[in-house]
Amino acid sequence: MVNITAFLFVGAVLFGIGVIGVMISRNIIVLLMAVELMLNAANLVIIAFSRVLNLMDGHAFVFLVLTVAAAEAAVGLAMVITIYNNRKTINIDNFSLLKW
Amino acid sequence: MNITIDGVIFIISSAVALFGAIMMFAQRNPVASVLYFILSLVAQAALYIQLGAIFVSAILIIVYSGAILVLFLFVIMLLNLRGDEDLGKGSPAVSNLTKFIVAIGLTLELGFVIKSSIFGRAVPTGVLGESGAGFGSAENVATLLFTRYLYPFELTSILLLAAIVGAVMIAKKERSDETEAAPKPAKKEAKSEMTVEEAAN
Numbered sequence: 001m002v003n004i005t006a007f008l009f010v011g012a013v014l015f016g017i018g019v020i021g022v023m024i025s026r027n028i029i030v031l032l033m034a035v036e037l038m039l040n041a042a043n044l045v046i047i048a049f050s051r052v053l054n055l056m057d058g059h060a061f062v063f064l065v066l067t068v069a070a071a072e073a074a075v076g077l078a079m080v081i082t083i084y085n086n087r088k089t090i091n092i093d094n095f096s097l098l099k100w
Numbered sequence: 101m102n103i104t105i106d107g108v109i110f111i112i113s114s115a116v117a118l119f120g121a122i123m124m125f126a127q128r129n130p131v132a133s134v135l136y137f138i139l140s141l142v143a144q145a146a147l148y149i150q151l152g153a154i155f156v157s158a159i160l161i162i163v164y165s166g167a168i169l170v171l172f173l174f175v176i177m178l179l180n181l182r183g184d185e186d187l188g189k190g191s192p193a194v195s196n197l198t199k200f201i202v203a204i205g206l207t208l209e210l211g212f213v214i215k216s217s218i219f220g221r222a223v224p225t226g227v228l229g230e231s232g233a234g235f236g237s238a239e240n241v242a243t244l245l246f247t248r249y250l251y252p253f254e255l256t257s258i259l260l261l262a263a264i265v266g267a268v269m270i271a272k273k274e275r276s277d278e279t280e281a282a283p284k285p286a287k288k289e290a291k292s293e294m295t296v297e298e299a300a301n
Contacts (some may be wrong), residue, residue, distance in 0.1 A: 002110045016207035017121045023203035029130050051151040053263050055122045059156050060249045067256045071263035073168050077175045078271035084179050086142045
């Protein structure tokens with residue numbers, strides 16, 4: 001069987017890719033997907049620990065995280081639609097109205 | 101060091117997961133990056149199966165790839181995005197450099213946390229043994245959700261209701277000259293909520 005550390009490493013690298021994606025992406029839809037990727041990396045680590053501790057509580061947590069991700073995607077995409085209707089762009093560099 | 105069949109499956113699925121995640125940000129076309137994200141999610145579901153979480157991996161494919169990412173594709177189709185021409189000009193070079201430095205710094209910090217916690221023996225390490233009978237099955241997950249985690253589970257339904265109402269209110273247009281954009285995210289959200297609830301039952 002595979003060592004648990006390998007799964008933790010994959011989860012950490014996925015989270016790092018998500019962080020870099022949030023930082024560098026200019027498309028707001030890709031940015032929302034990067035947030036989803038970070039949630040998934042956290043899910044992978046939760047599942048790995050629930051396997052190594054032989055407790056199934058982690059599976060219930062992952063379930064709740066998936067639900068929160070669905071709600072976040074729905075509200076975020078609704079905001080993207082509204083922003084696109086108002087400004088006709090999805091480049092996040094143009095959404096700097098609240099920046100002083 | 102002997103490589104078992106489990107090790108080969110782990111290496112392949114984690115490589116595909118990381119490849120999909122990296123290619124997601126290398127694409128100009130948002131539809132292509134959604135499809136690469138789905139590839140990454142399917143590989144992550146294979147990793148979940150290796151960890152004994154069979155039911156959760158099925159949920160990941162059904163709810164995530166089947167509902168949430170289709171919602172993303174739906175919005176891309178609705179906005180009629182074609183990639184670069186909707187993005188306009190890029191940000192200045194100093195801003196890009198700052199972003200890279202901050203992102204790589206955060207990732208390195210995460211690496212140090214993992215390194216210290218693993219080598220400081222704060223987490224249990226070692227080769228995985230056999231899991232118990234019924235580990236990760238739908239019956240056991242449902243038993244947990246409806247007994248010990250009943251209140252969080254019920255609060256989740258309130259969260260989903262708030263998300264439905266919020267999505268409708270935010271995406272609704274004030275003037276009713278173009279009404280086809282408003283109801284669609286709400287419809288998809290209701291569908292994904294149904295999938296979650298059905299899967300829990």
